[in-house]
Each structure stands twice: as structure tokens, then as C-alpha cells.
Amino acid sequence: MLSLAPAATAVAAPTQLELHRLGGSVFLLCWTLEASPFGKPSIALTGGGRRLAAASISLGLRDGRERLAVAFRSSGHDSIVATLSDHGPQGDVTAAFDPALVHGLADPDDILKDLTPRARLALANALVRAWPPLFNLAAVPSYLSFLRQLLLALFPEPAAMQPSAALVEGRWLSETVVPADLDALRTAFRLDGAGLTRLELPSRLGAADRNGQRELHLVLEEPPVRGGGLLILQSERSLVVRTLPGRQAAPSLGRWWAGKAASRDGLRNWVIEQLAGLSEQGRLLAVEMQRRAPLAVQHVRRNDDLPAAELDLAVCNRAGLLIGGYLRDPDDLLEEVLLHRGTGEPIAMLSRLQRFPVRLPSGAEGETRAAIGFAAFAPDYAAGAPVLQPRCEIRLKSGTVLTLRPPVQPADAATIRARALSAIPPQYLTGAMLEETLAPILAACQEELRENRPEPEVKTFGRGPARPKASVVIPLYRVYDFLRVQVAAFAGDPWFAENAELIYVLDSPEHEAEVAHLLGGLHLAYGLPMQLLAMRRNGGFSAACNAGARQARGEALALVNSDVIPVGNGWLPALVAKLDKRRRIGAVGPKLLYEDGSLQHAGLFFKRDSKGTWLNHHYFKGMPGSYAPANVERPVPGVTGACIVMARELFGELGGFDESYVIGDYEDSDLCLKIRRAGLGIIYVPDVALYHLERQSISKSTDYTRGAASQHNAWLQMRRWDAQIAALMQAFETSAAEPALLQAQAPSEPDLVPRFSFRRATAA
Structure with a gap:
């Protein structure tokens, strides 16, 4: 039962006050009022002479009014007084109520009625992400039932999250289509009979198509036999719900790889990263897939004065990616060198190129042409996953784009080390080249060899x-x-x-x-x-x-x-x-x-x-x-x-x-x-x-x-x-x-020279 009691200085009361049970001893007080010109209104709750911990959110209504929703926990022994303050001259308004009189579970339709789309999203985000840990609701059956009903009221017929391929370690690659306003996945939750569980899901969002849709790929754990849960995906501006089907036979990774992955560089690289991050078995599977279905080598070889280029080195380890090859650009048409990756924008590499002169065969009686050899290092590329055929683009000032792709590269540390040592001819090596280009990848090779060395x-x-x-x-x-x-x-x-x-x-x-x-x-x-x-x-x-x-x-x-x-x-x-x-x-x-x-x-x-x-x-x-x-x-x-x-x-x-x-x-x-x-x-x-x-x-x-x-x-x-x-x-x-x-020497370091009487020696 709710009763309104304006404070002594108040002359008007709010237009609507509702109380809902969310689950267990947690309630939601909804106070609807006209928009205040004096500032953001607030509600304070007291019970038994003590202020109650609460979490509130302001929700806009379609008619321009405002609804304050306050979640709180009640001990069930005392009446509660809510004090509304809009900082205006009319003063505060109070409302007294007894939560023990509210027995039924909240009706999602009642809570969602009249809310704007943005307000619905804000309320759903609070109910999924913010309030469950605050009030220990993630395992309360009545709250889970209410939340499921509310999400299905927002998304009456959610699409199923179907598996695309079986990976390793009980993981599946799954795919769905989401609205373009799901710009970046912030959090993901699984809602089922076991509770509301936050998931750390590797995800990749594709570019928006002409229909305003984006492909979303996720790495999920293999579902339980019966399934039946909901997958909740949240970004800053959007929320998407998908059903999780029960366990079924997932397609093989080889079939998926030979199909969609063969034509999708970024997606292919992203899957390689995810496999390598799962386990050593996953890393080996990523190497196997790339070698089993290699991509076509791409280069631009010309004997005229138009730009030509080739990428013949692209070795990757935990430090990053080292690329190398040659360029011919006699008319200075080169604008940028771009290195593509699994997610995000390509990496601009032109400023990182270490250059040195080389001679290329021209194909006529052993004649050669001058060209520029190059090597460059991209740190932390692909999180150290073994990407064996990365794509590189040469962009010209004319707008022309030349695509480069190397042959399948080595994945073992010893061979990567040998290839890195031959990336730049010794006569052109400088300290800067070593520090910026070769040293990081060589250090990672040595570390990997040391870590993975079996006992003799x-x-x-x-x-x-x-x-x-x-x-x-x-x-x-x-x-x-x-x-x-x-x-x-x-x-x-x-x-x-x-x-x-x-x-x-x-x-x-x-x-x-x-x-x-x-x-x-x-x-x-x-x-x-x-x-x-x-x-x-x-x-x-x-x-x-x-x-x-x-x-x-x-x-x-x-x-x-x-x-x-x-x-x-x-x-x-x-x-x-x-x-x-x-x-x-x-x-x-x-x-x-x-x-x-x-x-x-x-x-x-x-x-x-x-x-x-x-x-x-x-x-x-x-x-x-x-x-x-x-x-x-x-x-x-x-x-x-x-x-x-x-x-x-x-x-x-x-x-x-x-x-x-x-x-x-x-x-x-x-x-x-x-x-x-x-x-x-x-x-x-x-x-x-x-x-x-x-x-x-x-x-x-x-x-x-x-x-x-x-x-x-x-x-x-x-x-x-x-x-x-x-x-x-x-x-x-x-x-x-x-x-x-x-x-x-630094004062803390011992002397490198002990107390000897030196006898001079000269070097030949």
C-alpha cells in the first residue's frame, strides 16, 4: 500500500507511484513526474530511521515525462519513506509504503509501458549489468524468471546463436547478425536456470552492410545438452538478445575454413588469434589450417617504371610481426603501406620501414634494376598468434591499391630467428635497425626456445x-x-x-x-x-x-x-x-x-x-x-x-x-x-x-x-x-x-674491476 504525504512546504504531489517486486527481497520503486526545470530529481529511501542503500536510474517517457526507478532491498520489518527532491521552490515530497504488502512478481509489461526506446535500453542494462551484483540477484530464481520475461518482452522472437565451427578445448565459433548500432561489444551474459553469468567472450564485429546489419562472430563454450538459455550482448548504445540452442553437431573447422575464411582476411586472422589464445593445441590447429588451405601469393612485378613490390617475409611471434620485401617506385607515387589485421584499422607501416638498396633481375641477359629493400616491425601484431600469410597493401597517391601477400611463412621459433637474421643485409644494419626492427622478434624467439625446450x-x-x-x-x-x-x-x-x-x-x-x-x-x-x-x-x-x-x-x-x-x-x-x-x-x-x-x-x-x-x-x-x-x-x-x-x-x-x-x-x-x-x-x-x-x-x-x-x-x-x-x-x-x-658505475652495482695491480698489455 502506498500513501503520499507532501512535506510541509510542498503544494503538489507526483502524478504516479508504483512498487514492484523484482525477486527475493529486492524491489523497484517507480515514481513518475513532470519534467523539472530546476534540476535532476532524486529519491532518498529511509526505513527504521536509517537510510537505505539504493540504485536509481532516470527513464524518459514517450509523453515527455520522467520516471525515476529506484532499486532497493527491504528487510521486511519496517515501513519505508521515500523522499523526492526536484530542487524546486515547492520543496520535497514524501511517500510512505510497506513492501511486505507486495507479493506478486513484477510484470515486465507494466515496467516497460510508456518508456522511450532509449529508456528501455537503459533499464535493461541496469537489470542485467548493474543491479544483479549490487543486490546479489544473479542466482535468485524469481529474479531470473522476471528478467527472462522482460528480455523476451523487448525481443519477442530472438534469433538463435548457431555454431559455425567446432574449435578446441570445448569451444565453438558462433555467428549471428546484429544491428549496426551494436558498435562495440562491451559485456556479454548468459541467462539460464543456473543463473545470470557474465561471460568473457572474444568477439569480432564486421562492417555494416547496406541493410544496416553487421556480422558478429563469438567464441563460446560448448552449450549444455538441453540448452534453452539466452545470450545477452551489450554495447554502449544497444542491447541484443539471442537464444542458445542445446548441444548439437557443429561443423568442422576445416569446412568453415575452406569456405568463408578463404575470402575473409580479417575474419581468418581473428580466428587464428582466438585459436592460439586457447591452448597449444589451438595454436597448432591454426598453423595446420593455414598450411592446409593456403591463400594465393600476391605481388606486383613489373619491368617498366610503374610501382612494383613484393612481400617475401612476414614472420610472427609474441613480440609482433616482422615483414620484409622490396619496392620499386621511381616516380615517388607511394603514399602509404598498410598492414591488415584481424580487427581494427590497418597499421600504417611506411614510417617504420627500414630501407636499404637492392638490385632486381630485369629479365634481359642478366641485367638488374635498382630497388629499395625494406624491413619493418609491427609490435603486438595479432597478439602473437601465428598469422602465416598477412595481407599488406601499397597505396599510391593516385588512389591505386596494390595488394601483397607472402607465401606461407614459418611458425617455429628457430626458423623465424633464421629468417629474421637474413631480413637486412649485414652491411646495412645499424643500431637503430636492430633496436626497432630485429631485436624484439629475436628476443621473443630466444625466450620461446628457452621456455619450450624439453629436458635433454x-x-x-x-x-x-x-x-x-x-x-x-x-x-x-x-x-x-x-x-x-x-x-x-x-x-x-x-x-x-x-x-x-x-x-x-x-x-x-x-x-x-x-x-x-x-x-x-x-x-x-x-x-x-x-x-x-x-x-x-x-x-x-x-x-x-x-x-x-x-x-x-x-x-x-x-x-x-x-x-x-x-x-x-x-x-x-x-x-x-x-x-x-x-x-x-x-x-x-x-x-x-x-x-x-x-x-x-x-x-x-x-x-x-x-x-x-x-x-x-x-x-x-x-x-x-x-x-x-x-x-x-x-x-x-x-x-x-x-x-x-x-x-x-x-x-x-x-x-x-x-x-x-x-x-x-x-x-x-x-x-x-x-x-x-x-x-x-x-x-x-x-x-x-x-x-x-x-x-x-x-x-x-x-x-x-x-x-x-x-x-x-x-x-x-x-x-x-x-x-x-x-x-x-x-x-x-x-x-x-x-x-x-x-x-x-651506478653506486649500487659492484665494481667490475677488483683490486689488482694491472700490467699493461697492448693489442696486436
Whole structure:
């Protein structure tokens, strides 16, 4: 029962007051009044002397009046007083009522009557999105029944949300048509007997057609057997209701892919993104579908002076998309390069293009024409999904559009890395190109390889020492020519045979049977125990060494290349003996000789090139092995990873070799810099000599793009250690260790140069 009681200063009462039960103990008070010229009216509710929590919304009526709808919860013990204030001179108006007298559920038609279309939308949005969590209505059966009736009153015959294709992980791709004013899906809810549930639905809205309709694609969970629920889709300006049918046989993704997806670039890319985001199985299915039904390659090749272009590189990972190709535009007709994606506007790429000169065959007796090669990076493209054939457009100032599409691209990290390293010729690479274009995708490749690397398999040949004094870890990659000589030299060294643990790490798993057979034969021939760790996937020099170090048990760790051969016996204990904790020696390295006896390594130092980048150099490289300055034991900035000896515990504490460096270069100097940052020194020991057949193994690896990989690694080292290297080299060049270093370093970082008396050394 409702009774109106104007306050003392009021002279008129509202025209209409209604009370409805929404469900449980939640009610809706609707107060209809003439539009007020004094401001926005408001209603306050009190019961039992306390103000009640309430949520209100203002709804316009078709006749120009206004209806204030206030949702609130009643305890059922006290009458409630509603006070209406329109800020006018007539004052406030009060109404007293008892909600306990309202028994029946609200009639949706009564609540919706006379409301404008916009008001109906606003009320529905409040009933679906705002009020259920506020009043805990999402699981109240009576409220769910009322809400269903109200939605069906707004949408008497909602269309069904039919499945288009079965995906993975119990997900369906579903499709429907919605009005064009559903401009962006904000929220989605499922309404069924289990409750009102908010859904996180990946969605894609197509462009509006001439009939004012848009295609909407959603990724839904497989429905229950009986179905019968409603799907509520809300945007800022619209609300759409669809029925959810029961479980049925969904079409296969392959059939859908061969049909609609084949002609819809954006939709195809969007589905790829959704599959990749579901699981690893989904990512693999996305790759399979693209390879099973590839799109036609598109390019523009011409021998005249009209614009020509080709896109032959488009590799994608979690960092983004790297594209590459060439352009010919002799008359400067190019306006923009656009990269299309699954949703949203195309990405303008022209300002991101890194350009370099190339020559193209003209087709006449080996003649060539000048063109512009390019590479560009689009970060976060497709959320890292493996889009293997993205579409690119070349827009000319004349309005002409040229479409480019590459062949199907690789999806695995190792091949993407190799393609990225060949995107820009090494002679044209700059620091800016590396930082803006190549480095992000290479870093993501290294991270992916590290995350997804299976544990290596271990094969043992013979029984090594129970408590080895030193572990020797040697990475192998595709070239095994030096193993016979190396194992023979190790086996002929009594100390090595008795005290050392030998661990080979194979980083080319396709050769596992061949290498295992070879090592097994060498063990039988020489009796030297050894282990073979076979990586299940190629990870590079750093990953192989780190895996071997984790397997090692010796107190000292020697990291040695497969093309390093000892000159004589006793080399390993002589190096281990130099690891003096009292002198804070962190690592030692020997003299390394070329085949002809000339010096390959007498310590590592840093020197800037013409561009200001720090490069790694070896002292006295190429000088005779007997060269006097190279035969003095001394501190050095670093030693090469071809043979470095240090405590195994220290190697682990420092995180081993940094696997961010690509393939194999500069990770040894990075490790040396970490040793110095820990406050430890590095010693060159010329009394120990080994032959190093430098890079004879790696130069035979066809996937090693030395120029680009080496430049990337030099850039990465420079980016991380520039100031520290400068201070370190200044200290070595001036023989003033700490003062100069402290001035260059951040106060919180340990010194890179311990307290040594430096002896000067000059580089050849």
C-alpha cells in the first residue's frame, strides 16, 4: 500500500507511484513526474530511521515525462519513506509504503509501458549489468524468471546463436547478425536456470552492410545438452538478445575454413588469434589450417617504371610481426603501406620501414634494376598468434591499391630467428635497425626456445670418477671432425682420465644416433668415460653449455669448444689451481693457438668500432706464440668462451651463459662482465696452451648468419654494459683500477674491476 504525504512546504504531489517486486527481497520503486526545470530529481529511501542503500536510474517517457526507478532491498520489518527532491521552490515530497504488502512478481509489461526506446535500453542494462551484483540477484530464481520475461518482452522472437565451427578445448565459433548500432561489444551474459553469468567472450564485429546489419562472430563454450538459455550482448548504445540452442553437431573447422575464411582476411586472422589464445593445441590447429588451405601469393612485378613490390617475409611471434620485401617506385607515387589485421584499422607501416638498396633481375641477359629493400616491425601484431600469410597493401597517391601477400611463412621459433637474421643485409644494419626492427622478434624467439625446450636425454659411456674434481662441458653442433683428436688428447692425460668428468652436449638432435655411435666407439678405443646430453631441440651455444653445467658434478667447471685441442697433459689442473678464492679470482683462461702456432687468444678486451659499438678483441692475435708480452700471467678484462674455467657454483649463481644472445657470440664476454660485477677477477694463464681451430666448426653451419647475429649480439652487449665496459677499459688502459671505474658505475652495482695491480698489455 502506498500513501503520499507532501512535506510541509510542498503544494503538489507526483502524478504516479508504483512498487514492484523484482525477486527475493529486492524491489523497484517507480515514481513518475513532470519534467523539472530546476534540476535532476532524486529519491532518498529511509526505513527504521536509517537510510537505505539504493540504485536509481532516470527513464524518459514517450509523453515527455520522467520516471525515476529506484532499486532497493527491504528487510521486511519496517515501513519505508521515500523522499523526492526536484530542487524546486515547492520543496520535497514524501511517500510512505510497506513492501511486505507486495507479493506478486513484477510484470515486465507494466515496467516497460510508456518508456522511450532509449529508456528501455537503459533499464535493461541496469537489470542485467548493474543491479544483479549490487543486490546479489544473479542466482535468485524469481529474479531470473522476471528478467527472462522482460528480455523476451523487448525481443519477442530472438534469433538463435548457431555454431559455425567446432574449435578446441570445448569451444565453438558462433555467428549471428546484429544491428549496426551494436558498435562495440562491451559485456556479454548468459541467462539460464543456473543463473545470470557474465561471460568473457572474444568477439569480432564486421562492417555494416547496406541493410544496416553487421556480422558478429563469438567464441563460446560448448552449450549444455538441453540448452534453452539466452545470450545477452551489450554495447554502449544497444542491447541484443539471442537464444542458445542445446548441444548439437557443429561443423568442422576445416569446412568453415575452406569456405568463408578463404575470402575473409580479417575474419581468418581473428580466428587464428582466438585459436592460439586457447591452448597449444589451438595454436597448432591454426598453423595446420593455414598450411592446409593456403591463400594465393600476391605481388606486383613489373619491368617498366610503374610501382612494383613484393612481400617475401612476414614472420610472427609474441613480440609482433616482422615483414620484409622490396619496392620499386621511381616516380615517388607511394603514399602509404598498410598492414591488415584481424580487427581494427590497418597499421600504417611506411614510417617504420627500414630501407636499404637492392638490385632486381630485369629479365634481359642478366641485367638488374635498382630497388629499395625494406624491413619493418609491427609490435603486438595479432597478439602473437601465428598469422602465416598477412595481407599488406601499397597505396599510391593516385588512389591505386596494390595488394601483397607472402607465401606461407614459418611458425617455429628457430626458423623465424633464421629468417629474421637474413631480413637486412649485414652491411646495412645499424643500431637503430636492430633496436626497432630485429631485436624484439629475436628476443621473443630466444625466450620461446628457452621456455619450450624439453629436458635433454643422457647417454653414459663408461663409469666416470665418483667425485670428479672438474667437469668439462663441450657443446657439439653438426660438425664432429675434431672429436677423435680431442678425445685422444684427453684420454692420454693421466690427471684428466682419473679426475675429470667429460660431458658432450649435442645441440643438433637430428644427429643423435651418429654422434652416440661415434662417442661409443671412442670410449671403446680409449677407455675414457664420457656422457652425451642430447638436446631435444636446437637452442644454441648458451643453452647447450648451461644444460651441460646443470649435469656437471665437479667443483670446477671447464667450458671448452669442440675444436680446442690440448698441446700437452696437465692443462686442466694447472688452470683449476689458479682459481684462488683469497685473491678473488673468478675465472681463468689459457693461451689459445692457431694450427700454425700463432696466437689466437691471450685474453679478451673491448674496443669501440667506427660506430661506437664495443666489439670483442683478443690480445696479440696473430702474433707468434712465443711473443714475450703474451707470455706473462696477468689480469685481463675477459677470456674467451672457447676455454674458460671457473667454479661450477659461481657459474650457477651468475645464471650461466645468457641465452638472450643469438646462436653463439658475445655470451662469453657477457659472462666475464657478470663475474667482474660480482667483484671477482679474471686471469690469463699463458703457461697453459691449447690449439683452437677457430670457427672451423661453426663456419660449416649453414644457418649461422654471422654478420647479422654477431651485430645483434654486439648491440645487445652494448645496450646492457656500455658504461661498465667504458670504465673497465679505462682502468686497464690507465692502470688505475677503481677510481675511474667507480666514477662510471651506478653506486649500487659492484665494481667490475677488483683490486689488482694491472700490467699493461697492448693489442696486436
